[in-house]
Amino acid sequence: MVIEYNNNGELTMGGTSLKTVAQSFGTPTIVYDETQIRTQMRRFHEAFKKSGLNYNISYASKAFTCLQMVKLVQEEGLELDVVSEGELYTTLEAGFDPQHIHFHGNNKTKHEIQYALESKVGYIVIDSLEEIDLIDRYASDVVNVVIRLNPGVEAHTHEFIQTGQEDSKFGLSIKHGLAIEGVRKVKNSKRLNLKGVHFHVGSQIEGTEAMIETARLVIQWLKENDIEVELINLGGGFSIKYVEGDVSFPIEDGIAEITEAIISIAKETGFPIPEIGIEPGRSIVGEAGITLYEVGTIKTIPNVNKYVSIDGGMSDHIRTSLYDAQYEALLVNRNDQADETVTIAGKLCESGDIIIKDAKLPSTVKRGDYLAILSTGAYHYSMASNYNQMQKPSVFFLKDGKAREVIKRQSLRQLIINDTK
Known part of the structure; x- marks a missing residue:
């Protein structure tokens, strides 16, 4: 801009x-x-295309949403993540394909779960063990789910916008066994299909170290527990420049570092690389x-x-x-x-x-x-x-x-x- x-x-x-x-x-x-918004989306696309990996980019609605923003996201070939009934409603009213919507939230109400199922969203991101039972109870057909992991990694950002540390309201802890219990519950359920796993270390993250460290931890955990997934979603949280001294996340170099690291980790562990997902919001509309x-x-x-x-x-x-x-x-x-x-x-x-x-x-x-x-x-x-x-x-x-x-x-x-x- x-x-x-x-x-x-x-x-x-x-x-x-x-x-x-x-x-x-x-x-x-x-x-x-508007041109800058589109440019940011295209930069993420081009960076991933150069990696050669299968990928998807999901715009984080919470950063800013309205009918015209949703339409813009659709025109640029991104998917959408939503965290409430209201965000899902806005997205659907804009004519967005529900198969490309992902429903997040650490405390989804029963009504929200039913609404997401009726709308046939692409997948629901599970954030608690109880939620697995609720989705299984209300689902009438097979539904794709992604388990949000709590990796126990502390990102260098403001404490209010850290999300991956051990003491967090988000996700299922790997260290304390809740994540593996969640995987077992999903596999033993009647109608849930484990599509993948998700993590998010925080917001306004300038570098790639925390994301790469967490990706390594998650891939090793998946390999050790013989868990096959179609998707690993790395979350978002990429930084922007607010004042002099701030660093805008270097999209091209940053995505290259992350994808090259994932390729290297996969080779080391013998883990087949699934589709890689990210969820930028602030880095698309902030500046x-x-x-x-x-x-x-x-x-x-x-x-x-x-x-x-x-x-x-x-x-x-x-x-x-x-x-x-x-x-x-x-x-x-x-x-x-x-x-x-x-x-x-x-x-x-x-x-x-x-x-x-x-x-x-x-x-x-x-x-x-x-x-x-x-x-x-x-x-x-x-x-x-x-x-x-x-x-x-x-x-x-x-x-x-x-x-x-x-x-x-x-x-x-x-x-x-x-x-x-």
Whole structure:
């Protein structure tokens, strides 16, 4: 994605003026570079094609989903993973082939399991021993399942987004025997077919070491226990660049390292390489999205801090409050030098409603200016809430100089549509 200032001093995305977008459609608004989303998907495809292995790429819906996003995923030949009834419903309403949908979740309800079975999803990812009995009970035909393993590997990332460590709510532990018990239960069931295994070590992972280490552990475990599978799903969690110093996962080199390692491990162990799956989400949409805000109150506390408040907040930007995540901000409507350190704050009634703690902005910033917060394409709209009865923002895809609305701004009426009088 190319974000730069044009000759008029206005910030642009792919040549489109973001000032024009903000003035035309209001704020807060999340804007995506559609071409970059497609490019990221194609990069993963090309990297796997070079490996010569059978593979599938499944977009992680939780990062960002809507009807138009699902259609885009389908056009680029990816599969989809969903983790709730709502995500499955959205995917089906978009016309996506259910055979290419994978249903995840550590606590699937009985209704969700029945819905997934009735929809004939490609496979269900089992996350507990009890779930095996539930699926077997409700299935009327043979259903493909994949067992999510807990490999006991700690990835180097924020503790809230680690998922493969021993003490985790996700998966069946290899070390404590739950994984092998799960395999036995599936094989002894009436209607379940063990298609493969799945693991996921965490999110915002910059390197390949944890994934390769886990792949080795899993392949050795499969070999030692004489377990045949059609699929090993490596999960996702590939990193993106939020601020200077962050590393975007090097898709071409990274996938080459992972696939070459798997080929080597398979040769060492004598294990036949099955289909390899991955589930990127953040790495596809994260850097392709930005959020536009309008500046409101500016409050200077002498010798303490300067607060620049915007017309959104933790209702559409929760990651700073949750993870102390860092972001970069740019002034949209003119190209003044960023010569002052400020705190960009939201408008919600929480002291923790902060967008960026130490943001570099021009000292000329004033009410009515527009700000762009970069790399907000993943886990922003999807984690948005109505706290303080805030309306969820609109979302646009930009392509070839044109803005396409993919999600309308939530109306005031919609805030109370389910209320009773």
